[in-house]
Amino acid sequence: xxxxxVEMAWxxxxxxxxxxxSVLLVLAFPLTGFIINGLWGRRLPKPxxxxxxxxxxxxxxxxxxxxxxxxxxxxPLQRSxxxxxxxxxxxxxxxxxxxxxxxxxxxxxxxxVSGVSFLIHVYxxxxxxxxxxxxxxxxxLNLFVFFMLLLVLAGxxxxxxxxxEGVGLCSFQLISFWFTRERAAEAGRKAFIVTRxxxxxxxxxxxGLLAIFGTLDFGDIARAVYENEIVxxxxxxxxxxxDALNRPTAIGLTLGTLICLGLFMGAVGKSAQFPLxxxxxxxxxxxxxxxxxxxxxxxxxxxxxxxxxxxxxxxxSPIALTAVAVIGAFTAAYAATMGCVENDIKRVLAYSTxxxxxxxFLACGLGADIxxxxxxxxxxxxxxxxxxxxxxxxxxxxxxxxxxxxxxxxKKMPTTALTFWIGGLALAGLIPSGLFSKDAILHAAENQKVxxxxxLFTASLTAFYTTRLGxxxxxxxxxxxQLYEHAHESPDKMTIPMILLALGTLAVSxxxxxxxxPGHWKVLPEYLxxxxxxxxxxxxxxxxxxxIWAIGAASLGLIVALMAYAWRPGTLWVFAKxxxxxxxxxxxxxxxxxxYAAIITRPGRRLSELISAHFDLGVIDATVNGVGWxxxxxxxxxxxxxxxxxRNYALYFxxxxxxxxxYMLVRxxxxxx
Amino acid sequence: MEAAIPLxxxxxxxxxxxxxxxxxxxxxRNIIVMFMSIELMLNAANIALVAFSRAHGNLDGxxxxxxxxxxxxxxxxxxxxxxxxxxxxxxxxxxxxxxxLKW
Numbered sequence: 001x002x003x004x005x006v007e008m009a010w011x012x013x014x015x016x017x018x019x020x021x022s023v024l025l026v027l028a029f030p031l032t033g034f035i036i037n038g039l040w041g042r043r044l045p046k047p048x049x050x051x052x053x054x055x056x057x058x059x060x061x062x063x064x065x066x067x068x069x070x071x072x073x074x075x076p077l078q079r080s081x082x083x084x085x086x087x088x089x090x091x092x093x094x095x096x097x098x099x100x101x102x103x104x105x106x107x108x109x110x111x112x113v114s115g116v117s118f119l120i121h122v123y124x125x126x127x128x129x130x131x132x133x134x135x136x137x138x139x140x141l142n143l144f145v146f147f148m149l150l151l152v153l154a155g156x157x158x159x160x161x162x163x164x165e166g167v168g169l170c171s172f173q174l175i176s177f178w179f180t181r182e183r184a185a186e187a188g189r190k191a192f193i194v195t196r197x198x199x200x201x202x203x204x205x206x207x208g209l210l211a212i213f214g215t216l217d218f219g220d221i222a223r224a225v226y227e228n229e230i231v232x233x234x235x236x237x238x239x240x241x242x243d244a245l246n247r248p249t250a251i252g253l254t255l256g257t258l259i260c261l262g263l264f265m266g267a268v269g270k271s272a273q274f275p276l277x278x279x280x281x282x283x284x285x286x287x288x289x290x291x292x293x294x295x296x297x298x299x300x301x302x303x304x305x306x307x308x309x310x311x312x313x314x315x316x317s318p319i320a321l322t323a324v325a326v327i328g329a330f331t332a333a334y335a336a337t338m339g340c341v342e343n344d345i346k347r348v349l350a351y352s353t354x355x356x357x358x359x360x361f362l363a364c365g366l367g368a369d370i371x372x373x374x375x376x377x378x379x380x381x382x383x384x385x386x387x388x389x390x391x392x393x394x395x396x397x398x399x400x401x402x403x404x405x406x407x408x409x410x411k412k413m414p415t416t417a418l419t420f421w422i423g424g425l426a427l428a429g430l431i432p433s434g435l436f437s438k439d440a441i442l443h444a445a446e447n448q449k450v451x452x453x454x455x456l457f458t459a460s461l462t463a464f465y466t467t468r469l470g471x472x473x474x475x476x477x478x479x480x481x482q483l484y485e486h487a488h489e490s491p492d493k494m495t496i497p498m499i500l501l502a503l504g505t506l507a508v509s510x511x512x513x514x515x516x517x518p519g520h521w522k523v524l525p526e527y528l529x530x531x532x533x534x535x536x537x538x539x540x541x542x543x544x545x546x547x548i549w550a551i552g553a554a555s556l557g558l559i560v561a562l563m564a565y566a567w568r569p570g571t572l573w574v575f576a577k578x579x580x581x582x583x584x585x586x587x588x589x590x591x592x593x594x595x596y597a598a599i600i601t602r603p604g605r606r607l608s609e610l611i612s613a614h615f616d617l618g619v620i621d622a623t624v625n626g627v628g629w630x631x632x633x634x635x636x637x638x639x640x641x642x643x644x645x646x647r648n649y650a651l652y653f654x655x656x657x658x659x660x661x662x663y664m665l666v667r668x669x670x671x672x673x
Numbered sequence: 674m675e676a677a678i679p680l681x682x683x684x685x686x687x688x689x690x691x692x693x694x695x696x697x698x699x700x701x702r703n704i705i706v707m708f709m710s711i712e713l714m715l716n717a718a719n720i721a722l723v724a725f726s727r728a729h730g731n732l733d734g735x736x737x738x739x740x741x742x743x744x745x746x747x748x749x750x751x752x753x754x755x756x757x758x759x760x761x762x763x764x765x766x767x768x769x770x771x772x773x774l775k776w
Contacts, residue, residue: 644772646707650698 010226010312010531012101012219015081022066023083023100023153026110029059030146034139041135050125053138057121057145061114068107076530079104082155082219089158096216099155105373105531108524109152109305112377115504116297116384117145119497123388124289126493127395131287137177141293144170148298152305156216157206160306164202164270167299168195174294175286187282194279198269205262208255209313212244222312245316253319260313260320263306264327271303271357274331278593280354284346288391291346295353296384301376304360308369311532315367325365329445329454332358334590336461340468341587344401345390348469352427353383355458359441362451368444369532370525374512375437377524378426381508382434385423385501392416392494393473396487403472405483410474412487415495417474419502424470428463429554432509435547439514443538443546456553463557471565514547516540683724690717704759704766708752715745 017024033056041049071079080103089096121141128137147170151163169192176188206216211234213221224231224241233244245256253261267273272280280300284291294300307314307324314321332355339351356379363372396413397406410417426434438459445452478484489495511524515537525535538546576583585591641652690713697710719738726734756766763770 642775644775646704646768646771647699647702654695654699 010080010219010222011077012080012082012103012217012222013078015083015102017083017085020067020070020081020083020100020102022063022070023102024085025063026060026067026114026153027146027149029056029063030142030149032056033142034146037135037142038139041139044135046129046134049135049138053142054118054121054125056142057114057118060145060149061111061118064107064110064114067102068111071102071104071107072527079530080219082217084155093214094210096156096158096210098159099217100153100159101155101218102153103531104527105305105309106153108373108377108528109301110149112380113145113148113152113297116380116501117141117148117293119501120289120292120297120384120388123292123391123494123497124287126491127289127391128287133177137174137287140170140173140177141290144174144293144298148302151302156218157209158216160309161203161206164266164302164306165199167302168192168199168270171195171283171294171299174290175283177286177290181285184285187279187285191279191283194276195269198266198276200265201262201269202266205259205266208259208262212255213241218309225312225316242316254317256313257317257319260310260317261323263310263313264320264324267303267307267361268327269303270306271300271361272354273303273327273358273361274334275592277331277335277354278596281347281350281589284344284350288346288387288394291350292384292387292391295349295387296380300353300357301360301380304357304364304372304376307361307364308373308532311364311367311369314364321365321367323365325362325445325448325451328358328361328363328365329451329458330358331355332362332458333454333461334358336458336465337586338589339465340461341583342465343403345393345403345406345469345473346387346401348403348465349383349386349390352386352462352465353379355462356383356427359438359455359458362455363441363444366444366448366451367533368441368535370512370528370535371437371440371444373528373532374524375441377511378433378437378505378508381501381505382423382426385419385498385505386427388494388498388501389416389420389423392490392498395490395494397483398486400480400483403469405480406473406478407476407480408474408478408484409487412484413474413489415489415498417470419495419498420474421470422502422505424466426505428466428558429459429550430463430558431506432513433505433507433511435551436509436513439543439547439550440512442550443543446546456549459550459553460557463554464561465557467558467561468565471561475566514540514543516544516547680724680728684721687717687721687724690714690720702767702769704756704768707768708756711748711752712745715741715748 033052036052037044037049044052080101083100083102084097085100086098087095088098121138124137124141128134131137144167147163147166149163151160151167154160154163172188172192174188175191176185179185179188209221210216213224213231215221223229225245228240228242230238231241231244232238233247245254245259247255249255249258251258269276283294286294314324335351335354335358339348339355342348342351356375360372360375360379363369363375392413393406393409393416394401396409396416400406422431425431429435429438442452442455442459445455510521513519513521522535522537529535588594694710694712694714694717697713698707701707701710719741722734722738722741724734726732726738759771760766
């Protein structure tokens with residue numbers, strides 16, 4: 001496998017900005033939207049604000065399509081082009097340009113991001129129609145997409161870091177969009193601080209790479225690794241790249257492993273994996289389309305994208321790859337269990353996102369980056385769809401989120417119910433495209449029985465909680481008659497994006513079909529393989545077997561949920577009563593928030609209070625005040641010189657002149673000697 | 674040219690005039706007299722400049738004198754305006770009566 005990869009080594013060609021200027025359009029559109037709406041949005045009428053916001057994202061989407069067309073016109077092995085926009089940081093031998101990378105991976109991702117974001121923008125127009133801060137909302141939404149596209153199209157880690165931090169900033173702003181609500185403000189802070197924690201690892205790893213390779217360009221690092229070039233690391237001398245990465249460190253892991261783990265730490269924070277997932281469920285305080293954006297197109301997929309982007313680096317460290325796979329598989333199962341007992345419609349979806357992102361990391365950790373990326377794309381569609389459905393339900397239910405108060409809504413909102421089931425079944429892995437992408441991951445995991453088992457277990461749980469959610473919200477008897485009476489289907493501007501996303505969910509399955517499906521299309525893997533390595537296509541029998549396992553696991557969850565919630569509601573309380581401890585543990589989210597509060601937040605706050613009382617007041621404030629006090633004292637001592645008599649001033653003046661002349665005379669005489 | 678006055682004499686005259694001017698600024702209370710003393714100082718400097726110009730045999734010093742004279746004219750315009758303004762407010766030309774701007 002190693003030799004095969006060297007042959008297929010990913011290589012990047014440098015291209016000129018003039019030739020690839022349309023990539024700047026992809027970024028310029030959302031940024032312009034942000035500037036227009038951010039500066040003048042308050043004075044513009046709402047239709048113009050929404051036109052600018054949606055139009056700019058649509059422009060980015062069209063530009064991405066154009067890029068794809070340009071890219072497809074090139075021969076497969078020359079499709080990775082680095083465009084240096086301008087030299088950014090240059091210090092001695094270190095040159096960090098502001099560079100963009102156009103390759104199959106970034107273009108496919110940019111298309112997904114801009115396409116899904118566009119539909120979410122259109123949906124938002126009606127969803128947020130009555131909000132006073134309409135223009136601020138859309139300005140931030142555009143900025144969010146801009147930073148995500150910058151992250152995706154970045155040609156080096158430094159440029160990526162701008163986008164990386166930018167999406168963190170925008171998520172903070174948008175989660176706490178209704179900042180007058182204490183909980184929203186807190187959720188925004190939590191998201192920002194928790195992801196910042198992971199970003200620390202990302203930054204340290206970035207600096208480590210810079211200190212070893214002297215460059216942060218993806219293409220240059222990849223070439224150095226593949227061809228084992230001579231590099232000049234910080235400890236001096238000239239060594240081979242692989243030797244530098246394999247350099248042992250004090251804690252027993254190699255340098256390369258530490259760097260990969262640092263990068264992965266950033267991904268864990270941004271993509272809400274265990275143990276830094278805690279911000280994502282709270283992030284539901286933001287407007288629902290924002291949740292859709294965060295979960296589907298921007299933000300959480302950034303971590304997966306980054307790991308796939310740097311697969312050439314992760315491949316060098318089996319330990320880091322294992323860590324990625326294990327954390328991914330564990331998070332997938334762990335988050336799914338919490339999804340099963342959650343009663344808040346949006347939080348169920350939040351846990352399902354954490355769980356599905358776990359699948360993607362599992363795939364990346366197993367070296368099946370293409371499968372992971374495929375799941376990222378399909379997930380972007382069905383998760384955006386599910387959130388938009390949830391928003392539609394909230395709209396109808398007057399912002400009630402508790403699924404225990406819903407029920408029977410399918411009669412009132414047939415479009416929402418239908419699209420929800422399409423998204424839900426795709427999420428459960430029972431219909432394409434979710435079926436195909438999840439299956440590709442499970443197939444890749446087949447040789448690692450533990451991870452495979454966790455994956456299947458998660459597939460069951462996913463089907464279970466999705467069905468539970470769907471049944472409780474849309475079927476059965478209405479539990480709250482009053483709410484049910486007022487429920488109504490959402491307006492067209494909201495349902496059309498939902499329908500389009502539902503169609504998209506089904507349509508993206510043509511990107512990669514398992515071998516037993518007639519036609520056996522595999523557009524996506526063929527397009528991506530120059531970047532992410534060849535896929536190992538199983539034989540149709542093997543693939544069918546794997547799919548049967550996956551469908552079986554999912555069906556099990558589906559059937560249990562149907563039995564427990566549709567056929568005989570309340571059946572599962574038997575389990576809850578039989579295992580009260582377990583139920584409480586899961587329902588309280590494993591007390592992780594409480595544990596973090598006890599070991600990090602509260603000691604941290606106490607430390608901050610101590611520092612504020614002693615260091616801030618005693619040292620910093622004392623110094624500042626002391627300088628002021630001293631100045632005032634000197635001033636009051638010398639102000640007597642200002643007598644107000646003009647002749648006094650003249651005396652000072654003439655006296656000083658005489659002294660100066662005297663000094664110069666003396667010095668002149670001394671020098672003459 | 675034969676009966677040229679020695680440079681030092683002229684410089685001594687200039688120094689004496691300058692010191693008298695400075696003394697006048699320092700000890701006089703009448704602002705008009707102070708003002709005249711300042712003119713005296715300026716012209717003492719002019720004498721020194723002209724003397725040096727002659728001693729060195731070039732015109733640099735004399736050119737500076739023209740600048741000084743222009744400056745003195747401007748100074749007179751502004752200075753007299755200030756004196757008139759002061760007199761209108763205080764009804765006096767005694768600078769010791771105008772000491773508000775202190776401490």
